[in-house]
Amino acid sequence: MPTLLQSEDRVLSTLNADGSRRWLTPRISAGAFWKRRRIVAYSLIALFVALPYIHVGGRQIFFLNIAAGEFTIFGKTFFRTDTLLLALLMITVFVMIFLLTALFGRVWCGWTCPQTVYLEYVFRPLERLFDGKKNKWGPFKVFSALPAGPRRLLRWITYAIFSFLIANTFLAYFVGSEQLIQWITSSPAEHPLGFTVVLVVTAAMLFDFGFFREQFCIVGCPYGRFQSVMLDQNSLIVGYDFNRGEPRGHVRHTKKAATPATAEKPDVSLKVIDGAHAGAATIDIQTDSTPDLGDCVDCGNCVKVCPTGIDIRDGLQMECLHCTQCIDACNDVMDKLGRRPGLIRYTTQAALESGKWKMLRPRVILYPLVLVIVLTALTYVVSTKSGFDALILRGQGEPFTVLPTGEIANQCRIRITNRTRETRTYGFGAGKLVFKAKSDQLTVEPGKTVSERVDIVLPHGYFAGTPGYKIIGITITDDEGETKTIRHKLIGPVNVATPATPGEPETGHDTEAETGGEG
Numbered sequence: 001m002p003t004l005l006q007s008e009d010r011v012l013s014t015l016n017a018d019g020s021r022r023w024l025t026p027r028i029s030a031g032a033f034w035k036r037r038r039i040v041a042y043s044l045i046a047l048f049v050a051l052p053y054i055h056v057g058g059r060q061i062f063f064l065n066i067a068a069g070e071f072t073i074f075g076k077t078f079f080r081t082d083t084l085l086l087a088l089l090m091i092t093v094f095v096m097i098f099l100l101t102a103l104f105g106r107v108w109c110g111w112t113c114p115q116t117v118y119l120e121y122v123f124r125p126l127e128r129l130f131d132g133k134k135n136k137w138g139p140f141k142v143f144s145a146l147p148a149g150p151r152r153l154l155r156w157i158t159y160a161i162f163s164f165l166i167a168n169t170f171l172a173y174f175v176g177s178e179q180l181i182q183w184i185t186s187s188p189a190e191h192p193l194g195f196t197v198v199l200v201v202t203a204a205m206l207f208d209f210g211f212f213r214e215q216f217c218i219v220g221c222p223y224g225r226f227q228s229v230m231l232d233q234n235s236l237i238v239g240y241d242f243n244r245g246e247p248r249g250h251v252r253h254t255k256k257a258a259t260p261a262t263a264e265k266p267d268v269s270l271k272v273i274d275g276a277h278a279g280a281a282t283i284d285i286q287t288d289s290t291p292d293l294g295d296c297v298d299c300g301n302c303v304k305v306c307p308t309g310i311d312i313r314d315g316l317q318m319e320c321l322h323c324t325q326c327i328d329a330c331n332d333v334m335d336k337l338g339r340r341p342g343l344i345r346y347t348t349q350a351a352l353e354s355g356k357w358k359m360l361r362p363r364v365i366l367y368p369l370v371l372v373i374v375l376t377a378l379t380y381v382v383s384t385k386s387g388f389d390a391l392i393l394r395g396q397g398e399p400f401t402v403l404p405t406g407e408i409a410n411q412c413r414i415r416i417t418n419r420t421r422e423t424r425t426y427g428f429g430a431g432k433l434v435f436k437a438k439s440d441q442l443t444v445e446p447g448k449t450v451s452e453r454v455d456i457v458l459p460h461g462y463f464a465g466t467p468g469y470k471i472i473g474i475t476i477t478d479d480e481g482e483t484k485t486i487r488h489k490l491i492g493p494v495n496v497a498t499p500a501t502p503g504e505p506e507t508g509h510d511t512e513a514e515t516g517g518e519g
Helices: 032-053 083-104 107-112 114-131 138-144 148-175 177-185 192-212 215-220 223-230 325-336 349-354 362-384
Strands: 062-065 070-073 076-079 237-240 250-253 268-271 344-347 388-394 408-418 424-429 434-436 441-444 449-458 469-478 483-491
Touching (some): 032 114, 032 148, 062 148, 076 083, 083 223, 114 138, 114 148, 114 215, 148 177, 148 192, 237 349, 325 344, 388 424, 388 469, 388 483, 408 441, 408 469, 408 483
Antiparallel strands (some): 062 070, 250 268, 424 441, 424 469, 434 449, 469 483
């Protein structure tokens, strides 16, 4: 019975017609772009490994302590309560992504994404080490000479070792390098939760880089699907010059016995290949009698080196990572054929279609303007951020209490977060108002938050002539002289008369208010 809705082309580059997984083993074209990407990749790996172990002023320079709600980014510490700072930071990141994509396409995916960097420059080289050709040079011949079963087992063990190392480095960003070293140098029984986290992350890395691989980019990552709205006709892409390359084909020669009639002019026959991959390219020695052909000889090398298995000649595709391997492969063929490089190159869709490219366009102008505004706001907020955060919270229960002495008490809680790297002592007050607390000073350790209950005691007639509340400023000062004043609303009874002179009775008392009720 014929299948329904049978697609003429592949639905996914990693999917066979019967629905099974199509495993990709891309070749390497060690051209100029690949060498540059290799330098970038190994530099990023070195930075990724070293960054958690760099400390400035006794603190890890990059530390995402999610459990404590503390985020140290290049020496500057943020807290989860810094909503404005975190919002500005996220907006900055997104606008930068929009701008880079509008200008340079998917340069993140092909050059700096951890998925691409580790897969293409760690795990696939390991795969080629064990499953490559038999005639490899040096002492590594022993791996390819092993039987398939032991070779596969050894390859997965090596994958697991590298996944374990990457997982530990990754965790150092979230638990701290010092904590991680303690976990590594001690028995797993002493930290079962931490050890379990390490195993889970290692298993996730092993699954991703050992099995899921390029499908993460094709199926799991949403960035490729966003490119339809983030790119325009003038964004930089990796593109195939169809005007120059079509029609595809190459010349083959057939040898015939030399005769007086044919000795001076060899017989040249032409073969044009549509779609099929003919293996390695042959040397093109077209003659004037040969029909016009494009520069593409349909060798298929651009497909063989693609890490996601697509054909760049089909145009811009979601699966294209802009890794430039097809550029290197095609330039190598063009060099062998004596033709100019750039049949596949960095270009734009507008340049491919019309030969024109506009650098300045609305989004390229608006994105930098928005970025400048957001960065200016972020810089201002960071530079003016004080060494501590203070918050006044109203106490639970009744809004105020009338004491037996006739005084009015407002209960509140003063919460102070020390943002510095030194232990600080904080004092608080509001003019002549009386503050009753366990201590008139709070000592807070670096990065910690301390909360203290405080009763503000007010004279009986403090709210006379008011609607039942007053706004005051509570001043908090640390031992370094930094001061912060916070506005706080004090609540009391309504319609309280001004205190009478000695010997005269007071009038206009609100009996309900004096018992604690709100006016």
